[in-house]
Amino acid sequence: MSLDRILVVDDEPQIQRFLKPALNAAGYEVVEAATGAEALKAVATAAPDVVILDLGLPDMDGKEVVAQLRGWSDIPIIILSARDRESEKIASLDLGADDYVEKPFGIGELTARIRTALRRKNKESAVATHFTIDGLDIDTQRRIVSREGAAIKLTPKEYDLLVLLSRHAGRVVTHKMLLTSVWGPAHGEDLHYLRVFIGQLRQKIERNPAEPVIIRTEPGVGYRFAESAN
Amino acid sequence: MAGNGQEQNKRPDPDALLALAEKDRRGKLTIFLGAAPGVGKTYAMLQRARRLRDAGTDIIVGLVETHGRSETASLLEGLDILPRREIEYRGRVLHEFDLDAALARRPAVIIVDELAHSNPEGSLHPKRHQDIDDLLDAGIDVWTALNIQHVESLSDLVTQITGVTIRERVPDSVLSRADEMLLVDLPPAELIDRLKEGKVYLPESANRAVDRFFRIGNLTALRELALRRTADRVDDQIVDYLKQNAIEGPWASGERLIVCVGADPLSEIVVRAASRLASGLNAPWVAVHVERTDREQDDAVAMRQLEKVLRLAEELGGEVKRIAGNDYVTEILRFAAEEHATQIVIGSSPKQSWAFWRRGSLQDALTARASGLALHVVTSDKETVRRRKPFPRLDLASVRMNVLIGVATVAAASLVGEAIDRVIHLPNLSIIFLMGVLVAAIYGGLTSALLASGLSTLAYNFLFIEPRYTLTVAEPYEVFALVAYLGAAVLTGSLAARSREQAKAARSRAIAMQALYDFSRKLSGTANVEEVLWAAVTQLQSGLKKNVLLLLPVDGDLKTLAAWPPDTEPGVADLTAARWAHEKREHAGRGTGTLPNSHFHFRPLMSPHGVVGVCGVELAEDNLNPTDERMLTAILDQTAVAIDRARLSQESVDQAARLEGERYRDALLSSISHDLKTPLATITGAVSSLREFGDRMQPESRDDLLQSIEQESDRLSRFVANLLDMSRIESGALKFTHDWVDVADVVRTAVERARKYFPGRGIETGLASDLPLIEADSVLLGQVLFNLLDNAVKYGGTEPINVYARRDGEAVIISVTDLGKGIPPEELERVFEKFYRRGKSDGRAPGTGLGLSIARGFVEAMGGTIKAESPALKKRGTRITMRFPVKAPVRSDA
Structure with a gap:
């Protein structure tokens, strides 16, 4: 089996300088691009499996690269960003980027995100109907959620929210995405709905709702469903 | 009305409801109306007040004249009485109603007797009914008393009946605004009995008039007037009730009157007659004056007369319109059609008819051409209205x-x-x-x-x-x-003379128009409020030939911001009037009903966004003539809009500056954050990579990662050092040691350090052999040189960098030259700005944007200068040159 190929888009040579040997060592093939235009070209020609994209590029906005890529490619995109570019990061996620890693980051965090992204890519076609995490069972075929055999009663909205998050297990789902798909496009900004429902959901599904492990908060961005062991 | 849409008629009339709501917020006015003095109005009022007080209402007596009568005085006992205000007036002390105290006290109900009373000069308002209006505005209910003879629209009739001229008159509009009107009635015979018993107070001086006035015939007629007036009012109330409750009925007469007035005393009679007619018909009415455009303005006397007539019409509840035109009859008829008038009232006197002999009388012309209009002709015997024909003051x-x-x-x-x-x-x-x-x-x-x-x-x-x-x-x-x-x-x-007059009139109008046009052009070119004010003040002064003031609110109070002549200052009374005009958005001061003893006539400057200020014009008489009036209005309108515009544009400039500042701060923050984070990200990433995958890596890769950690740490520490240096320069905390420095030595050290940092970059030096010592700090100078070299490496392309030092007269010159792309001339000075970097905030050569600005800070602190030149050589490259003065070192052996 050939190695998974990763396109690293960053204009800082020093970032490229450590990413390449690190990712190679982690078992990936690395393709480099320093500008947005190069990145678009590389996705078309080098057929990478994952794109790691820095938001600050010399020729175009990182958001623009995401938007253009999403026009014709479904390739997983992981954003690299600094904390002061919060809004750009969220905008990129809403535009279709899969995940983000905040600078400065450890290589372990990045490779974990890459693995999740690759998994998503590989089992894209087969949507799991059964999901188990931390003792919680979600059976989407029978619409049953249970913990250790005991059924948990969820309202339809809570159920929709849970299923949506679990389908993106391991990946961040932005507030806007959750709101628009569960409540509808008109409620994209109604953050308080989400906070209330996530709170209720955690009360029902978490072992210890005070320290949630299944649904994690990504401050200012959204929520991340824990990755299952299977 | 019945023929109109049923739906609409069934709904309550919104105007009627609105009027009701307006009334709810105001205090309620109750008028005790009597036919003559002595019928017992005050008595009735006080009796009622006692009942109300017993029921627990907060009712006070603002002012009641007992005229020494014990009956009345005893009623006052136990009632709360507001102390009067003492006013010195022409050597006498008057005890007047204290409006301010009443407003401060804020009772539920206040009694203020004698509605028709005139206040002494120097009061806020000339008339008591205006004081009462203020009380009502403040939400206080007011009870007052009035004799029918003082009603403005009836004054002609009263004079006709009794032969007594009534001076103190109350506009009918005050009566129509009353919420309640109580008739205090006493049959004339009883009144005369009371008079004989001495129960009716009359001023000493009036003795002679008393006999004429208190006759059975007179009193009967006055009583009838009072009764009729009260009955009319009851009618009105019924109509109001019907309207408010959407009860259909033939309540509205649908009539609309227009009254043609001119600058003559007859017009006053016509206006009063029309007002009586209109109130009988329950119809709205408009007094209209046609200004002839083909003539020059009438003389001042006529003008004042006209103003008087128009003001009277307003007081009697009519609307006032001035229209301009050549043909009197055509204009009147056109106006009547526009206003949907049904009746026209005109005056006619034998005296006037001669004026119309040329084209027939107005009356005939209107009869001939008006269709569907009722025409009322009010005639007057010239005996009662002897017009003192103002002999035109001839200029000898x-x-x-x-x-x-x-x-x-x-x-x-x-x-x-x-x-x-x-x-x-x-x-x-x-x-x-x-x-x-x-x-x-x-x-x-x-x-x-x-x-x-x-x-x-x-x-x-x-x-x-x-x-x-x-x-x-x-x-x-x-x-x-x-x-x-x-x-x-x-x-x-x-004919020739008339055409000459017309030409003259047209010319003066053209001049006025031109002046206005010039003014508006001048305003359109001014962007700040001050210029607008000065333009307005000079324009007003030259147009009106009067002293003018412009006051604008500054920190909550009005300040004179422009005046002509420039040292004109408003007095205390003037300022009070100005504030009134500003707050109430009404005319105030001279020639108005508020503070008429002020020297200035004040007008609010109204723009679409509200009141922007006040203009004061010093008037010698009470009125402006129509030409001045027109000019004043036009100029003030334009001024208000121009002030508004100037303010808005000032605000938008401020806004833009703020935005620019914000953008700069954002760029700065993102630049610093980028500079700090990139090396940090590299270090963290490399360290974690080594820990995670170190054992799987080639030795060269491991080594490279370690090297990058070292270099990035270095970069980070330099950036932090630069930031610290910069803040030292900025805070003035920069200290350096004055020392005698060997320039060549410093250059060599700096170059060595740079070579270590930037291996592979050629750096060449050319040092003159006769370099003197300079007074400087060797560490700071070394730092400056390193910064310059660092900069040259970043932007200087690949060719070697040259460092030269030589003596130039009384100075030492040190230069660093690269052969890169160079700097565009317009940016040569900006490169020394803090956080300035060529290129955009992200994705460019790594640097802090501080190097050159720190260099300048250090060099200047050491007494030197630094500048950039580009191109340096062969149409490319940049040369940074420092120049330090050479002072003779103090010789130890001297």
Whole structure:
């Protein structure tokens, strides 16, 4: 089996300088691009499996690269960003980027995100109907959620929210995405709905709702469903 | 009305409801109306007040005159009485109603007797009913008393009935605003009995009038007026009730009156008559004045008369409109059609009719041309309205001039005629005289023309008609010719004079228009409030020939921001009036109902966004003439809008500056954050990579990662050091040691350090051998050089960097030259700015944007200068040159 190929888009040579040997060592093939235009070209020609994209590029906005890529490619995109570019990061996620890693980051965090992204890519076609995490069972075929055999009663909205998050297990789902798909496009900004429902959901599904492990908060961005062991 | 849409009629009239709501917020006005003094109004009022007080209402007596009558005085006992205000007026101390105290006390109900009372000069308002209006505005209910004779619209009638002229009058609008009107009635016979018993107080001075006034006939007539007035009011209330409750009925008469008024006393009578007529019909009415555009403005006396008439119409509850036009009848009829008037009221007096003989009377013309309109003609016997015809104040000089012109032209015409007659015999020499008349008309106006007509007839007769040199006429047909000549002369003369007047009027109007146009152009070119104010003040002064003030609110209070003459200052009373005008958005001060003893007449400057300030005009008399009025209004409108605009544009400039500042701060923050984070990200990433995958990596890769960690840490520490240096420079905490420095030594050290940092970059030095010592700090100078080299490496391309040091007279010059792309000339100075970097904030050569600005800070602190040149060599590259003065070192052996 050939190695998974990763396109690293960053204009800082020093970032490229450590990413390449690190990712190679982690078992990936690395393709480099320093500008947005190069990145678009590389996705078309080098057929990478994952794109790691820095938001600050010399020729175009990182958001623009995401938007253009999403026009014709479904390739997983992981954003690299600094904390002061919060809004750009969220905008990129809403535009279709899969995940983000905040600078400065450890290589372990990045490779974990890459693995999740690759998994998503590989089992894209087969949507799991059964999901188990931390003792919680979600059976989407029978619409049953249970913990250790005991059924948990969820309202339809809570159920929709849970299923949506679990389908993106391991990946961040932005507030806007959750709101628009569960409540509808008109409620994209109604953050308080989400906070209330996530709170209720955690009360029902978490072992210890005070320290949630299944649904994690990504401050200012959204929520991340824990990755299952299977 | 019945024919209109049923739906609409069923709904309550919104206007009626609105009026009701408006009333709810205001205090309620109760008027105790009587036919004559002594019927017991005050008594009735106080009795009612006691009942109310017993029921627990907060009712106080603001002012009641007991006139020493014990009955009334005893009623006052136990009631809360507001102390009066003492006013010194013409040497006497008057005890007047204290409006401010009443407003401060804020009772639920206040009694203020004698609605028709006039306040002494210097009070806030000239009339008591205006004081009462303020109380009502403040939400206080007011009870007051009034005798029917003081009602404005009835004053003519009262004078007719009793022969007594009424001076203190209350506008009908005050009565119509009353929420309740109580008639205090006493049969005339009983009143006369009370009078005889001495129970009716009358001022001493009025004794003579008393007998005339208190006659059964008079009192009966007055009582009837009072009864009728009260009954009318009841009618009104029923109509209001019907409207508010959407009860259908023939309540609205659908009538609408227009009243034609002019600048004559007859018009006052017409206005009063119209107001009575309108209130009988329950119809709205408009007083309209047609200003003739083909004539120059009327004289000041007429103007004042007109103002008086129009103000009267307003007071009586009519609307006032001025329209401009040439043909009186056409304009009136057009206006009537626009206003959907159903009735026209005009005045007619024998005196006036002569004015219309030329085109027939107004009355006839209107009758002939108006259709579907009822025409009321109010006649008046001239005995009661003797118009003191204001004899036009003749300017003696101009009269003399006019006479002179008339005489001179005739004399000239006679001479010319004689001369021609000597040469040839002309049968029609009268033509020459006619020309003379025309000349007189053109240069001297109507007076000269008429004078010339008469004189030339005589001269022609005397000089040229047989028998010559006598005034007798031999042939009968000559008499006819002479009369015909006179007619022709008068006609042409007056025509020419009139066209001259028209031309003059048109010219003065054109001048006024031009002035306004210039003003608006001047305003459109000014962007700040101050310029607008000065333009307005000078324009007003030159237009009105009066002192003017412009006051604008500054920190909550009005300040004189422009005045002409510039040292004009408003007095205390003037400022109070100005504040009133500003707060209430009404005219105030001289010539108005508020603080008329102020020297200035104040107007609010209203823009679409509200009131922007106040303009004061110093008036010598109470009114502005219509020309000035028009000019003032036009200028103030434009000024208000211009001030508004100037403020908005100032705000938008401020806004833009703020935005620019914010953008700069954002760029700065993102730049610093980028500079700190990139090395940090590299270090963290490399370290975690080594820990995670170190054992799987090639030794070279491991080594490379370690190297990058080292370099990035270095970069980070330099950046932090730079930031610290910068803050030291900025805070003024930069300390350096004055030392005698060997420039060559410092350059060598810096270059060595740079070579270590930037291996592979060629750095060449050229140091003169005669370099003197300079007074500087060797560490700081080394730092400056390193920063310059660092910069040259970043932007200087790949060719070697040159560092030179040489002596130039009394200075040492050190330069660092690269052969990179260079700096565009417009940016040569900006490169020394803090956080300035070529290129955008992200994705460019790594650097702090501080190097050069720190270099400049250090060099200047050491007494040197630094500048950038580009291109440096061969049309490319940049050279940074430092220059330090050379001072003779103090020799230790000297």
